[in-house]
Amino acid sequence: MSNIPENLRYSKDHEWVLVDGEVATIGITDFAQHSLGDVVYVDLPRAGDSFGSHEAFGSVESVKAVSEIFTPIAGEVTEVNEALNDTPEDVNNDPYGAAWMLKIKMANPNEADGMLSAEEYEEYLSNQ
Amino acid sequence: MSTENLKKTPLNKVHRDLGGKMVDFGGWDMPVQYTAGVIAEHMATRTKAGLFDVSHMGEIWVEGEDAIKLVNRITTNDVTKLVDGQAHYSALTNETGGVVDDLLVYRFDEGKLLLVVNASTTDKDWAWITSRVLDEAITLTNASKDYCQIAVQGPKALEIAQKFTAVNLPEIKYYHFTVDTFDGVDAIISRTGYTGEDGFEIYAAAQFAEQIWNDLLEAGAEYGILPAGLAARNTLRLESAMSLYGHELSDEISPLEAGLGWICKLGKGEFIGREHLVKLKEEGLRKKLVGFEMIDKGIARDEMEVYVGDEKVGYVSSGSPAPFLKKNIGLAFVPVEVAKTGQEITIDVRGKKLAAQIVPTPFYKREK
Structure with a gap:
């Protein structure tokens, strides 16, 4: 069973979003990290880069595979998690905590309302 | 699924x-x-x-008084050099010197050999071998199951x-x-x-x-x-820089290009594909398998293109993170002029050209 925290919003591409005011913190879900296997490299954009909804902003690579990651939310990157350069395994160990990837200043602060709730994401996963 | x-x-x-x-x-x-x-x-x-x-690997028995003769005629290594209880690595080659499969040949005795072949090529190998038997007195058994x-x-x-x-x-x-x-x-x-x-x-x-x-x-x-x-x-x-069929070896790749000259005993007598291998050796190889290490951050994957400057020169046959070495490594086919230790190359990783360097292989060798 995947860990799906109640307080987050989810995308069908298996990203999570935590909204705090106009800033959204973005990472990948427990399901996503488990599917990938041991993560060895995370390629992230720079602070100041802007992305539209559902645009690829980087990639997560495991030993076996590479997976693009998408911004569920449009906006400007205010901060990236540089620590993942040195400890990409955080993505496996703590996908909702230490392995947050981006903070984005949302272009539309209500955009996350359209994302899946924890319950909806769980149902989505069970139909996969 | x-x-x-x-x-x-x-x-x-x-x-x-x-x-x-x-x-x-x-x-x-x-x-x-x-x-x-x-x-x-x-x-x-x-x-x-x-x-x-x-267990998915294929096992094919070759038995009979001409067992050695047959296997020596369809594989590149010299089966006559094996003693009872010894095995060697070899290749089944086609008429144009490409590799039908790589395999292990086990000698039980002079009338009994076991061929251990790749899983996904077992049926292909079986069809290949049975169709290449001439007048040799042998019995073939596909015992894979x-x-x-x-x-x-x-x-x-x-x-x-x-x-x-x-x-x-x-x-x-x-x-x-x-x-x-x-x-x-x-x-x-x-x-x-x-x-x-x-x-x-x-x-x-x-x-x-x-x-x-x-x-x-x-x-x-x-x-x-x-x-x-x-x-x-x-x-x-x-x-350990060992070849994987379908990556470093294929029907179109010569074992010489794949760095397997050591299992191609061109002097042992006639075998399928020998003529092409001799010719290739005389004319000189054009491309060759090399090992590389990434210099830039990033991971080269199978089939990515290799460049020197702006010129595309080859491709990655196998690329991956190396968990023990903690480096990102790979094998690539490049022209012989480029195949020098220390040569810098770039690899097109999803649109970004990342720097890498040709290094000696194997990347890892255990201490004995």
């Missing part, structure tokens, strides 16, 4: 019970990794022991395997084997492997697969053995 149409080894249920993540590997339902994950499985094999189900093959590999492999046989295992030299009792059943005990570590590959009747697997896993627990899946098998062989 339906696995109804996939072939299964006798250990399929065991893999599932162990939490194996099952994938379609060339038509076989195989574990790509278990719960520990590919890095842990790779490291266990390098530092302790790893247990691999390789009858056997399980379990590999125990790593610095502790010998100690673990020794618990199950009266054979004094240190006396079996590398690339030698013996037929004896293992875990109470008839087995071929072969000191071979595909990981770059010392270890054994045990062949036994398929019905004993679960018993041997479970007993090795249990006896190996105190040494830190882990079951290891196909992903670790791949990273282990890549660190």
Whole structure:
């Protein structure tokens, strides 16, 4: 069973979003990290880069595979998690905590309302 | 996902019970990794022991007074040099010098050889070999379904395997084997492997697969053995720069280009593809397999393009992170002019050209 925290919003591409005011913190879900296997490299954009909804902003690579990651939310990157350069395994160990990837200043602060709730994401996963 | 149409080894249920993540590997339902994950499985094999189900490999018996004659005529290595109880690595070549498959040839006696071939090419190899027999007095048997093959590999492999046989295992030299009792059943005990570590590959009747697997896993627990899946098998062989059919070898790639000149005994007499290999050697190779290490951050993957400056010069045949070496490495085919240690190349990683450098292979060599 995947860990799906109640307080987050989810995308069908298996990203999570935590909204705090106009800033959204973005990472990948427990399901996503488990599917990938041991993560060895995370390629992230720079602070100041802007992305539209559902645009690829980087990639997560495991030993076996590479997976693009998408911004569920449009906006400007205010901060990236540089620590993942040195400890990409955080993505496996703590996908909702230490392995947050981006903070984005949302272009539309209500955009996350359209994302899946924890319950909806769980149902989505069970139909996969 | 339906696995109804996939072939299964006798250990399929065991893999599932162990939490194996099952994938379609060339038509076989195989574990790509278990719960520990590919890095842990790779490291266990390098530092302790790893247990691999390789029952999907094909076994073809060649028996009869012309067994050596036939196999010597269809493979590149010199079968006449083998003694009873010895095996060697070789290639089945086609008329144009490409590789039908790479394989191990085991000599039991002068009238009995065993060919161990790749899983996904077993049917192709069988069709190839049976169609190439001329007047040789031999019997061919595709015994792939009858056997399980379990590999125990790593610095502790010998100690673990020794618990199950009266054979004094240190006396079996590398690339030698013996037929004896293992875990109470008839087995071929072969000191071979595909990981770059010392270890054994045990062949036994398929019905004993679960018993041997479970007993090795249990006896190996105190040494830190882990079951290891196909992903670790791949990273282990890549660190050791061993070829993988379909990547470094194919019907269109010459074994000379793939760095396997050492198994091509061009002076041994006629064999299929020899003429082409001799010609290629005389004219000189145009391209060649090299190892590289990434300089820039990023991981080269299979089939990515290799550049020198703006010119595309080749492609990556296998690329991956190397868990033991903690580098990103790969093998690539490049023109011979470029194939020099220290040569800088760039690799097109999803639109970004990342710097890499040609390095000697193998990337990893165990201390003896």
